[in-house]
Amino acid sequence: MKVTVTINRRPEIADPEGTTVERALHDLGYTETSGVRMDRVVHLDVKGDDAVAVKALVEEMCRRLLANPVLEDFEVEVTS
Amino acid sequence: MRTAVIVFPGTNCEHDVVYALEALGGEAEIVWHRETSLDDFDGVILPGGFAHGDYLRTGAIARFSPVMSDVRRMAENGAPVLGICNGFQMLCEAGLLPGALIANRDLSFICRFVDLEVVDTDTVITRLASEGERVRIPLNSYEGNWVDPSAGGRVALRYVDNPNGSQARAAAVANERGNVAGIMPHPERGIEDILGSSDGQVLLESFLQSLVDYPLVPA
Numbered sequence: 001m002k003v004t005v006t007i008n009r010r011p012e013i014a015d016p017e018g019t020t021v022e023r024a025l026h027d028l029g030y031t032e033t034s035g036v037r038m039d040r041v042v043h044l045d046v047k048g049d050d051a052v053a054v055k056a057l058v059e060e061m062c063r064r065l066l067a068n069p070v071l072e073d074f075e076v077e078v079t080s
Numbered sequence: 081m082r083t084a085v086i087v088f089p090g091t092n093c094e095h096d097v098v099y100a101l102e103a104l105g106g107e108a109e110i111v112w113h114r115e116t117s118l119d120d121f122d123g124v125i126l127p128g129g130f131a132h133g134d135y136l137r138t139g140a141i142a143r144f145s146p147v148m149s150d151v152r153r154m155a156e157n158g159a160p161v162l163g164i165c166n167g168f169q170m171l172c173e174a175g176l177l178p179g180a181l182i183a184n185r186d187l188s189f190i191c192r193f194v195d196l197e198v199v200d201t202d203t204v205i206t207r208l209a210s211e212g213e214r215v216r217i218p219l220n221s222y223e224g225n226w227v228d229p230s231a232g233g234r235v236a237l238r239y240v241d242n243p244n245g246s247q248a249r250a251a252a253v254a255n256e257r258g259n260v261a262g263i264m265p266h267p268e269r270g271i272e273d274i275l276g277s278s279d280g281q282v283l284l285e286s287f288l289q290s291l292v293d294y295p296l297v298p299a
Binding site for chain 1: 136140141144172173179180182183186187225227228
C-alpha cells in the first residue's frame, strides 16, 4: 500500500529554515506571507492489505525512527 | 582505564580524540560501530563527524548501530559517556541526553573558536574545572542549536556569545547523574598551544578522572 508520512516540527520549536525562507519571500515582495514551516514528507510502499494495520505499523516507524518525538509531530496517510 | 572511541561510517574526529586522550595520559582505542561488546572498556566517547551522512536527522540512524546497546548499558551503569559534536546529537537521539539539536539560528555552518563558561562542575567533562571558568575551544557545526522543550536539561557549559542560538546558551549538556554528557564544540582540538588553545585539556582531563572514579555516582 502507498503511504505518505508528513513530519512537521512542533509549533513551539524554532524552524530556522522556515524563518529564512519567509524572509526571502518578504524580500521578493510577498509581505502577506507568514508562518512558513519546512515540513518533511516521506513516501513508502508497505506490504499488506489492511489499511488500519499498515497505518499502525507506519506510526510505529515514525515513533522509532522517522520522527524525533522531542521536536516533531507526524501524520500518516494510507493513500491506496 | 580504557576509553572506547566509536567510529560510525562518516565519523571523522576519532584520531583527534585518541591523540588527545593519549597526550593527556589516557588509554584509548578505536572501536567500529558494529561491535556488540564494550566489556573491555571503562568509558566511551562518541566523536564528531557525519555518521551515516547525517541522513534523516543528525545521529538518528547511528543510534540504532549494534554498539549503541552497550553504550546505553554503560551509561545506565554510571560509566563516563561523552558525545562530541555529532556524538552529542547521537546521545540526544538515543534519549540518553535531554533535548535535540537543530540547525543553527542563522543557518550558517560555524567554524571558529568560541568562548565557553563552566556552569556545572558535577559532570563527566567539568569535574576538574571551576564554576565560572572560561574555556576557548573550536566550534565546527551546522546543527549545533540545542533545544529542550522539557527544559529539564542540565547545562554543563554555556556559550558566552551563543553563536548558534542554543536554548539556555547551552554548549554542553549532561544527564541527571552527570556521567553522560554531550558537548558541541571540540575539546580535543584545543589541547595544545600549537592548536591555538589548550583550554580543552581540563574538559578531557575531567573525563579521564571520571574513568578512575567510576562509577561517578554509586548506583
